[in-house]
Every structure is written in C-alpha cells, then in structure tokens.
Amino acid sequence: MSFRPSADDPSGSGPVIELYALGRTDLRVDGDVAARVLSQPKRLGLLAYLLLLRPRGIHLRESLFPIFWPESSEPNARLSLNQSLAFLRRELGSDAIVSHGRTAVEVPRSLVHCDVLMLEEAVEEDRLEEGLRLYRGEILPGLHVSRSRQFERWLDGERDRLRALALGAADRLVDRLAAAGRLDEAVRWCAWAGDSDPLNGDLIRRLLDLLGRTGDERRLRAAFRGYIEALDSALGVAPPPVVEDAFRAAVARAREVRRPASLAPEPAVSKAREEIPVVVLGGDTTGAGKTGRVVEPGAWSGRRGRVLRRVAAALATASVLVAAYLARAGSGAAEVSLDARRALLAPLAVIGEGPDRGWLARAAVDWAARELARTGVVQVVAPGLVGLPTVSRDPDARAAAPSERAFQAGAGLVVSGALSERDGRDQLDAVVVETSTGRILSRVGPVPLDLAAPATGLASFSDRVAAAVAVAADPTLGEWVSTVREPPDFLAYRRFSDGLDALAGGRSLDAADDFMAAANRDPAFVTAKIWAVRAFVDAHRHRQADSIARSILHLRPDLTGWDRAMLDYYTGYLWGTWEEAYQAARELVRITPDVDWRHLLAGAALATGRPDE
Numbered sequence: 001m002s003f004r005p006s007a008d009d010p011s012g013s014g015p016v017i018e019l020y021a022l023g024r025t026d027l028r029v030d031g032d033v034a035a036r037v038l039s040q041p042k043r044l045g046l047l048a049y050l051l052l053l054r055p056r057g058i059h060l061r062e063s064l065f066p067i068f069w070p071e072s073s074e075p076n077a078r079l080s081l082n083q084s085l086a087f088l089r090r091e092l093g094s095d096a097i098v099s100h101g102r103t104a105v106e107v108p109r110s111l112v113h114c115d116v117l118m119l120e121e122a123v124e125e126d127r128l129e130e131g132l133r134l135y136r137g138e139i140l141p142g143l144h145v146s147r148s149r150q151f152e153r154w155l156d157g158e159r160d161r162l163r164a165l166a167l168g169a170a171d172r173l174v175d176r177l178a179a180a181g182r183l184d185e186a187v188r189w190c191a192w193a194g195d196s197d198p199l200n201g202d203l204i205r206r207l208l209d210l211l212g213r214t215g216d217e218r219r220l221r222a223a224f225r226g227y228i229e230a231l232d233s234a235l236g237v238a239p240p241p242v243v244e245d246a247f248r249a250a251v252a253r254a255r256e257v258r259r260p261a262s263l264a265p266e267p268a269v270s271k272a273r274e275e276i277p278v279v280v281l282g283g284d285t286t287g288a289g290k291t292g293r294v295v296e297p298g299a300w301s302g303r304r305g306r307v308l309r310r311v312a313a314a315l316a317t318a319s320v321l322v323a324a325y326l327a328r329a330g331s332g333a334a335e336v337s338l339d340a341r342r343a344l345l346a347p348l349a350v351i352g353e354g355p356d357r358g359w360l361a362r363a364a365v366d367w368a369a370r371e372l373a374r375t376g377v378v379q380v381v382a383p384g385l386v387g388l389p390t391v392s393r394d395p396d397a398r399a400a401a402p403s404e405r406a407f408q409a410g411a412g413l414v415v416s417g418a419l420s421e422r423d424g425r426d427q428l429d430a431v432v433v434e435t436s437t438g439r440i441l442s443r444v445g446p447v448p449l450d451l452a453a454p455a456t457g458l459a460s461f462s463d464r465v466a467a468a469v470a471v472a473a474d475p476t477l478g479e480w481v482s483t484v485r486e487p488p489d490f491l492a493y494r495r496f497s498d499g500l501d502a503l504a505g506g507r508s509l510d511a512a513d514d515f516m517a518a519a520n521r522d523p524a525f526v527t528a529k530i531w532a533v534r535a536f537v538d539a540h541r542h543r544q545a546d547s548i549a550r551s552i553l554h555l556r557p558d559l560t561g562w563d564r565a566m567l568d569y570y571t572g573y574l575w576g577t578w579e580e581a582y583q584a585a586r587e588l589v590r591i592t593p594d595v596d597w598r599h600l601l602a603g604a605a606l607a608t609g610r611p612d613e
Contacts, residue, residue, distance in 0.1 A: 019114040023136025050107040128173040135166040198230040205246040212250030215257030342379040344411035351420035359497035367462035492522035508539035578607040
C-alpha cells in the first residue's frame with residue numbers, strides 16, 4: 001500500500017511522508033526509506049507519539065520531557081527535545097514539525113499519511129473491511145525506547161487499543177455477513193480475527209459454529225486442529241471443555257447441513273471426554289494396602305485443560321514437618337473453637353533458586369484458594385493471596401506460621417506445602433492437616449512443574465488441593481465438581497504477581513501499572529482491578545482508584561468473599577462510608593488473619609467511634 005495526497009490536499013507540493021506502523025515499522029519520504037530516522041528509536045518514537053497521542057493535535061513541550069528524558073534535568077531535556085525536533089525537520093521536511101511559540105509543538109496530520117489514522121477513520125465511518133485490511137499486526141513492532149518507561153506504557157496501551165478496535169470491527173463485520181447469509185465471507189473474516197488472536201476461545205468457538213453452518217467439516221476440523229496446536233505451542237495446554245463442546249456441536253451441524261433430507265440422521269457426535277486421571281490423596285490407586293483416600297476429581301481435573309509440559313519437584317517432607325509441629329501445638333487446640341469446614345491455605349515454602357519460584361508458589365496457592373472459595377464447600381483462609389512465600393529449609397519455620405494462623409482464624413484444616421527441586425526436576429507437594437490434632441488427612445503430589453511453562457502443573461495442583469480439602473471437610477463427597485471458571489490468562493497473572501511484589505516493596509504506582517496491565521490483558525481478571533484500586537489509594541491517587549472501583553461495582557455479586565470484602569473496604573474508604581469500610585475490614589481479618597488487614601480494621605474502627613478495637 002502506498003499513500004498519496006489527494007489533488008486538493010494542501011500538502012501536495014511538499015514531500016510525501018508515509019508512516020507504516022501496523023504490523024511493521026517503516027517510514028518513507030517521497031517513497032524513499034527514511035533510514036536515519038528508523039535507526040534512532042527515540043526520535044522515531046517521538047514522531048509517532050506527537051502524531052498519534054490522543055487527543056490529537058498540539059502538545060506542550062514540557063509534557064514530553066518526562067516521557068522521553070525522565071532522568072534528565074529540565075534544561076537538558078529541553079535541549080534534547082530541540083535537537084530531536086531539528087533532526088526530524090531535516091530528515092522529513094521543515095513543515096513536518098510545527099512549533100506553536102516556544103511552548104508547544106505539533107505534527108500536522110495532513111502532512112503525514114499513517115495507516116493507524118486511516119484504520120481509525122475507516123472503522124469510524126463503518127468501512128469495516130477496508131479498515132481491517134489496514135490492520136496487519138500490532139503498532140510499531142520491535143520499537144523499544146530505552147529509559148522511557150512512560151512511552152513504553154503508552155505504546156503497550158495503543159497496541160491493546162488498536163487490537164481491540166480491529167477485533168471489534170471484525171466482530172461487527174462477521175455479524176453483518178452472517179446475517180446476510182454470506183457465510184464464506186463471514187468465515188474468512190472470523191478466521192482473520194482468529195489469526196490476530198489465536199488463543200481466544202470465544203473466537204474459535206464462533207469460527208467452528210460458522211464452519212458448521214457451511215457444512216465444511218474438513219475446514220472445521222482443520223481449524224480446531226490449528227487451535228489445539230496454537231495452545232500447545234504457546235502455553236502447553238489442551239483446549240478447555242467449552243471449546244471441545246463447540247467443536248462437537250459444529251461437527252454435528254456440518255453433517256446435518258450435508259445430509260440429504262431423505263436420509264436418516266447420522267449418529268450423534270460422542271460427548272465422552274478423554275479419561276481423566278485419578279487423583280491419589282495418599283496411598284495407591286489399586287486399593288491394595290492403601291492408606292489414604294482415592295478421589296475421582298472428575299470434571300474439575302480437566303476443566304482447565306491439562307495444562308503445561310513439565311512443572312516439577314517436591315516437598316514430601318513438609319507434610320511430616322507440619323504434622324509434627326501441629327502435634328506439639330495440640331494441647332492448646334482444645335481451647336480454640338475450630339471450624340472443620342474452614343481451611344487455611346498457607347503460602348508454599350520455596351526451596352531452590354530461581355527468579356520465577358516466588359510468584360509460581362503464590363500462583364499455586366491463589367488458584368487453589370479461589371477454586372475452593374467459588375464452590376462454597378469450605379470457607380477459605382488464604383494468606384497466600386497477600387503474603388510472600390516462605391523461603392526456608394527449616395521445618396519449624398515453615399510449619400509455625402500456618403498453624404498459628406489456623407488457630408487465629410478458627411480454621412479446622414491447614415494446607416501446607418512447598419515448591420521444591422528433586423533430582424533436577426521441580427515439583428509441588430502439599431498435605432491437608434487437621435489443625436486440632438496435627439493428623440495428616442491427605443497428601444497431594446508430587447505434581448511436576450515446568451518453570452518455563454507452568455500452567456498445566458499449577459492447574460493440576462490447585463485442582464488436587466481443592467479436591468483434597470473438599471473431601472477432608474465433607475467425607476461424604478464422592479466426586480466434587482467445581483464451578484466452571486477458567487483461571488486468569490497466564491501472562492496476566494504474572495503481571496499481577498509483579499504488582500504484588502511492587503506493592504510489598506512500597507512502589508504503589510508501579511504496582512498499579514502492573515495490576516492494570518494484568519486486567520487489560522485479561523478483562524475477566526477482576527481481582528487485578530481490585531488490587532489496582534488499593535495501589536492507587538496507597539499512592540494517594542484517589543480519583544483513579546474511584547474510577548476503577550466504580551467500573552467493577554456491577555460485578556460485586558459474582559465476586560468471591562475475599563474480593564468482595566476488599567472492594568467494599570476501599571469503596572467505603574473512598575466514599576467516606578466508614579461503617580461499610582469497618583464491616584468489610586472485619587470480614588477481611590476474618591478471612592485471613594494478616595497484620596496489614598488488622599491495621600486497616602483499626603483505622604476503620606477509629607473512624608466509626610470504636611477506639612477500643
């Protein structure tokens with residue numbers, strides 16, 4: 001594609017500047033590559049920022065200093081900006097950069113022809129197919145401006161925005177074509193959207209449905225096979241059951257479309273799932289000499305799709321250590337009121353070196369805690385949601401904190417475990433212990449964990465822990481099927497975990513950035529937005545906190561108890577409804593006996609005239 005000014009374009013007498021930013025990074029002046037600009041990322045980024053920053057138009061020079069020269073003094077940043085603007089004028093033409101006095105600058109949109117602007121214009125004017133042909137990938141791929149974190153954040157946001165714009169346009173176009181009976185065209189654009197977002201389950205389900213309506217079973221099976229391969233290559237996971245169901249339904253429909261009306265119906269596509277492995281909670285699966293229970297996890301074991309390749313090694317010893325410690329604490333147990341249907345999921349011990357171990361240990365507990373909380377089988381106390389994993393080889397150090405918290409919280413069950421390395425392989429192990437006696441009720445693992453692709457191991461571990469706790473709380477449960485809910489997008493969870501680390505380190509704004517990046521990557525990951533509210537409150541950015549809180553209030557009835565209480569506390573804090581904040585803080589302390597939450601409870605108690613608390 002080549003841009004050329006129209007006959008009535010006043011810029012026609014000057015150089016033609018073309019910026020190709022979607023799917024490639026290319027800049028041309030009168031058809032020639034502007035190699036000198038392309039070789040200088042910061043100055044290319046400055047050009048793109050001035051052209052595409054919304055609201056479009058004139059920008060104050062001073063606003064550019066912290067974006068591109070955050071570590072420079074104002075005089076030095078001003079000098080660097082002037083040098084960069086002079087360079088762009090030399091390379092692109094004197095009219096490409098327009099100064100408005102000494103305080104503002106502009107890149108006139110009429111002088112630079114850019115595919116991003118054309119995409120936006122086409123979608124706005126409902127020329128959907130024309131616009132989609134312009135979207136060839138993310139904006140400015142490969143561009144990185146060193147030491148310019150705010151620019152990188154803006155660029156990430158633009159990538160997400162334009163991708164969402166294109167996918168939304170494709171969605172509208174597919175709707176329009178399908179309603180008009182133009183199924184082949186609808187399939188083409190739905191497949192295009194799938195290529196842009198190959199792991200999107202909703203898109204593949206829609207594509208399968210359309211292919212089923214066309215009767216093209218061969219392409220249908222090829223599309224499903226491509227989706228399976230994409231998931232396996234990117235994440236090492238199998239398709240979720242809802243996509244498998246969509247595939248079966250589409251195959252049945254394709255056969256119905258192809259079959260002449262005079263023929264009898266073909267046999268229905270089997271809905272049988274592949275065999276789901278047995279989870280052994282102590283003992284073996286044969287029944288011979290078995291010392292523990294065998295639990296058939298059924299639907300929940302395959303619900304997240306048997307994720308990832310290798311997530312390895314171990315902690316069998318932690319179970320014995322916890323049991324021994326709790327046995328020593330047995331004399332005090334009789335004096336404490338413990339609820340047998342209340343479980344504390346302690347942070348996993350981390351044994352071994354490696355940058356990813358801390359957040360993976362946190363993720364394992366978090367997934368299991370949220371899984372249990374959604375089911376309502378037990379009440380969950382999960383300090384792992386906010387606490388950093390323990391890094392210790394001392395058994396007493398690992399066991400003491402969980403047992404003490406269990407008694408404080410009235411939890412009749414304790415889950416304690418570790419992420420460790422054994423024989424060069426990483427693994428997750430856990431035990432479910434009766435708080436009052438220290439008796440081990442069941443063991444989970446070892447579950448292999450591949451640190452490079454951990455989703456499968458984490459999902460398997462959390463499912464098994466949830467099954468073990470559910471059966472320990474209610475032995476009459478033969479097969480417990482949890483509510484269907486996919487875990488957060490894996491990369492989104494990693495940004496969320498980075499945010500927790502930043503918050504623990506007192507970097508509230510960095511934490512807020514990480515939480516919002518996680519929420520933007522996975523819009524269903526509401527927990528990340530709730531933590532963003534907290535981070536913005538800690539940073540005294542109350543307007544941003546209030547805006548985010550209001551945007552998710554409608555989801556409150558569907559939140560877990562933990563998330564709902566946290567949202568209630570911060571909305572109460574922001575709106576000055578301290579009684580609500582106080583009640584929410586009490587619930588948070590009840591759910592997890594953490595010093596941080598007790599501090600918030602104390603503040604809310606003072607605000608509501610309860611100084612004794």
